Amino acid sequence: MEQQLPAGRRPRLVSSLGLGQRCCEVTLDQERGLLAWRHPRRGGVYYVKKARNHRWWCRDVTFWCGDENLCNQWTQALKELLEMQKCRPKQLLVYINPYGGKRQGKKIYEQKVAPLFSLASISTDVVITEHANHAKDNLFEVNINKYDGVVCVGGDGMFSEVMHGLIGRMQKDSGIDQNNPKAPLVQCNIRIGIIPAGSTDCVCYSTVGISDPVTSALHIIVGDSQPLDVSSVHHNNTFLKYSVSLLGYGFYGDILKDSEKKRWMGPMRYDYSGFKTFLSHHYYEGTISFQPAKHTLGSPRDKDSCRTGCYICKESEQQLAEQQKKCGLKHEEDEEEWKVIKGKFLAINAVNMSCACPRSPKGLSPAAHLADGSADLILVRKCSRFDFLRHLVRNTNQDDQFDFSFVDVYRVKSFQFTSKLSEDNGSNVTDIGKKRFGQFCRDHPACCCNIADSTWNCDGETLDSSAIEVRVHCQLMKLFARGIEENCKDEAAYSHSSIEHLL
Numbered sequence: 001m002e003q004q005l006p007a008g009r010r011p012r013l014v015s016s017l018g019l020g021q022r023c024c025e026v027t028l029d030q031e032r033g034l035l036a037w038r039h040p041r042r043g044g045v046y047y048v049k050k051a052r053n054h055r056w057w058c059r060d061v062t063f064w065c066g067d068e069n070l071c072n073q074w075t076q077a078l079k080e081l082l083e084m085q086k087c088r089p090k091q092l093l094v095y096i097n098p099y100g101g102k103r104q105g106k107k108i109y110e111q112k113v114a115p116l117f118s119l120a121s122i123s124t125d126v127v128i129t130e131h132a133n134h135a136k137d138n139l140f141e142v143n144i145n146k147y148d149g150v151v152c153v154g155g156d157g158m159f160s161e162v163m164h165g166l167i168g169r170m171q172k173d174s175g176i177d178q179n180n181p182k183a184p185l186v187q188c189n190i191r192i193g194i195i196p197a198g199s200t201d202c203v204c205y206s207t208v209g210i211s212d213p214v215t216s217a218l219h220i221i222v223g224d225s226q227p228l229d230v231s232s233v234h235h236n237n238t239f240l241k242y243s244v245s246l247l248g249y250g251f252y253g254d255i256l257k258d259s260e261k262k263r264w265m266g267p268m269r270y271d272y273s274g275f276k277t278f279l280s281h282h283y284y285e286g287t288i289s290f291q292p293a294k295h296t297l298g299s300p301r302d303k304d305s306c307r308t309g310c311y312i313c314k315e316s317e318q319q320l321a322e323q324q325k326k327c328g329l330k331h332e333e334d335e336e337e338w339k340v341i342k343g344k345f346l347a348i349n350a351v352n353m354s355c356a357c358p359r360s361p362k363g364l365s366p367a368a369h370l371a372d373g374s375a376d377l378i379l380v381r382k383c384s385r386f387d388f389l390r391h392l393v394r395n396t397n398q399d400d401q402f403d404f405s406f407v408d409v410y411r412v413k414s415f416q417f418t419s420k421l422s423e424d425n426g427s428n429v430t431d432i433g434k435k436r437f438g439q440f441c442r443d444h445p446a447c448c449c450n451i452a453d454s455t456w457n458c459d460g461e462t463l464d465s466s467a468i469e470v471r472v473h474c475q476l477m478k479l480f481a482r483g484i485e486e487n488c489k490d491e492a493a494y495s496h497s498s499i500e501h502l503l
Contacts, residue, residue, distance in 0.1 A: 043075050046119055048218050054209030054485060056218045058116060087223035089148035089480075092117070092193070094126045095135040095162060097154030101267065105153045105197040113153070113195055113217045120221045124151075129158075139165030140172070149191040149480060151220060155198015156245065160459045162192055164242055167230065167477065181234040185473050193220040193480035199267040200460065202245050206353040206363065207370065209484040220480040227313070227371040227475035229352045233458060235465040241458045244352050246364065247470065249417065250284050251277060251347035251380070253455040257462055278389070281346070283382040284454050286466075287423065288348065289340045290415035293374035293472075295320040298367060300376045300409040301402060306354070306369040308483040316372035320474050341408075346388055347380040348417065350470060360395045365409070370483060373474030374411045381406040414471040421453050422467045 042064050049057045065071040082088065098106045106128065117124055125147075129135050135152065139162065144150075152162040166188050171178050174186040194216055196204040201211040207226055208216060231243045246252065259273040296316045298304050304312060352375050354363030365376040380391060383406040394401035402409050456463035 043071055045078065048222065050485075052487075054215070054487075055212055056215040058119075058214065058218060085223060087225065088120075089122060089191075089220065089223060091123045091147050092125075092149050092151050092220070093142065093144075093147045094124050094151045094153065095138075095158065096126065096128050097152070097158040097197070098128055100154040100158055101198040105158075105195075108197045108213050109153045109195060112213045116214070116217045116221060122221065133161060135161045136165035136168070139169050144169060144190060147190065149193055149220070151193040151195060151480075153195040153197050155196070156200050156202050156460050158198060159192070159194055159203050160242075160244075160461065163230070163244065163477065166190060166192065167242060178232075178239040179234070179237055181232065181237065181239075181469050181471060185230075185232070185476055187475065188477040191225060191478045191480050193217075199270070200357065202355055202357050203353070205358070206245070206356045207479055207481040207483060211358065216480075219482065224480055224482040226479045226481040226483050227317075228477050228479055229369075229371055229373060229375070229472055229474055230476040231350070231352055231375055231470050231472050233456075233463065234469045234471075235463075235467060240463055240465065240468065241461065243350075243458050243470075245355050245459050246457060247350040247375075247459075248457040249348040249466070250282070250345055250454050252349065253457040253462070254280070254282065256457040256460065257455045260462065278385070278392075281385050281388070282454070283344045283346050285342075285344050285420035286348075286418055287340060287342045287420075288377075288379070288415060288417045289338045290377055290410060290412040291336055291338055293372075293411045293413040294336075295323055295413075296369075296372050296374045296411055298369065298372070298411075300365055300367055300378075300411055301400075302367050305366055306372075306483060308485045310369060310371070310483060313369050313371040316369070316374070317474055320373045339410075341379065343379075344382040345379060346382060347378070349378040349380075350375045350412075350415065351378070352472065362395070362398070364395060364401075371475045373472055374413050375415075375470075375472050377410045377412045377415055378402075379408045379410075381408075412472075414469075416469045417467065419453050419466045 042062055044060055044062050046058055046060045049059045051057055063071075063074065065074070094109070096105050096109055109126075114124070127135070127138060135158070139150070144166075150162055150166060152158045167185070168178065170186050170188050176183050176186055178185075194201075194204045194207075195213050196211040196216060197213065204216060205211050207228070208219060228244060231247065233240045233243060233247065248256075254277045255270065255273045258276060259269040262269040262272065265272060296312070296319075298312045298316075306313065349364060351363075351365045351368050353370050354366055354368045356363035356366075365378065368376045380388070383404075387404065387406060391401055391404055391407060394403075401407070453466045456466065456468060
């Protein structure tokens with residue numbers, strides 16, 4: 001096009017020239033016989049693109065603008081919009097377990113996560129853990145109030161360590177005695193982010209829908225928040241552990257105890273110990289008593305899975321708060337009815353979430369909810385090896401794993417378990433023999449006597465006592481997550497942009 005110039009001046013021809021993805025303005029000054037090139041300003045915006053199977057990708061788009069002032073206005077407007085989103089973290093404390101899983105935690109963080117945090121202008125303090133409980137101990141010492149969240153890079157064990165540190169620090173600062181099983185715990189307002197890099201990433205998979213470091217990092221960047229129930233485990237008024245996923249006695253406890261001796265095998269030790277434990281087919285006698293979770297809307301047998309913005313979690317939390325306000329926590333627990341079941345069990349499992357993972361996409365309890373103040377208690381009674389195998393296989397497919405006469409499931413808010421050995425208090429000669437030769441019997445499945453006691457598997461850690469008292473604390477903590485989203489057919493959908501500095 002020709003520019004209109006004052007009288008006496010010869011016109012200049014102005015045109016746009018595209019060079020690849022760039023666009024330049026070219027001006028021909030006929031009077032001077034010169035070509036002038038003008039490069040427009042550009043700005044880059046990074047955004048989240050949702051793909052299949054709950055995976056998120058980081059994508060970018062570049063804007064070109066010939067007017068520098070207009071380009072600066074765009075940049076400033078986007079920055080102001082992001083500043084208004086108070087849920088987005090600005091400073092994070094990061095713990096990396098360099099030994100977990102395939103020992104890739106440090107590499108995963110440096111190559112996949114740290115660059116994304118840098119793009120989002122998130123400052124981080126990174127701690128490489130050197131020994132067990134390093135992160136837990138450190139959380140009792142740092143100034144936790146200067147951080148918007150804590151990120152753990154590792155597996156479920158690393159997450160459990162950070163969770164114990166945060167909850168313990170919060171109760172200590174609030175003067176709460178954790179050894180009191182009926183003490184109302186103080187909620188943690190500091191969110192935890194999980195970058196999966198372990199042998200098992202059950203918590204990440206059950207709250208995000210996929211074990212992918214980039215997806216988890218993007219959930220942290222956009223500031224997602226997902227409340228999570230936590231179960232406290234006590235023995236004789238002594239605090240033992242917190243649990244958010246699996247609390248298992250019998251089958252899963254025996255697998256963990258055996259696998260601990262074979263850490264040199266890496267993740268394969270779980271397959272080996274699982275096969276060995278299945279062949280041993282040990283059952284355990286005991287008594288379990290529980291309080292049904294009457295405040296919840298769903299049941300373990302329904303088809304209402306916990307998803308983003310779950311209405312069951314919201315309604316259940318409100319009803320539980322109203323009950324406690326009306327009756328008082330102590331009065332309610334003392335007066336409410338307890339149900340008692342005695343028997344011989346192959347497995348006793350209590351789950352606060354579905355416990356889904358790549359091998360078991362539905363999990364141990366597909367309808368378990370993340371934040372409804374309850375746990376699903378699964379009792380697998382003594383049965384044949386073939387029937388037990390059928391039950392285990394159904395954890396990996398779409399069939400109902402509870403549809404067996406030897407399997408019972410209850411939604412509870414607290415429960416207690418005592419093994420027969422604890423009840424008899426070791427007074428019986430046979431039980432004393434079982435206790436003394438229990439390890440021999442465990443290693444030799446052909447032995448005719450039963451093992452005296454199993455071990456509790458608490459989120460991948462063994463408990464010293466078989467007699468425990470468990471109570472669910474509704475929405476005690478929060479994660480950088482949003483729950484599993486319903487599958488979106490539109491793979492081009494995206495949201496939550498973050499701005500890159502203009503180049």
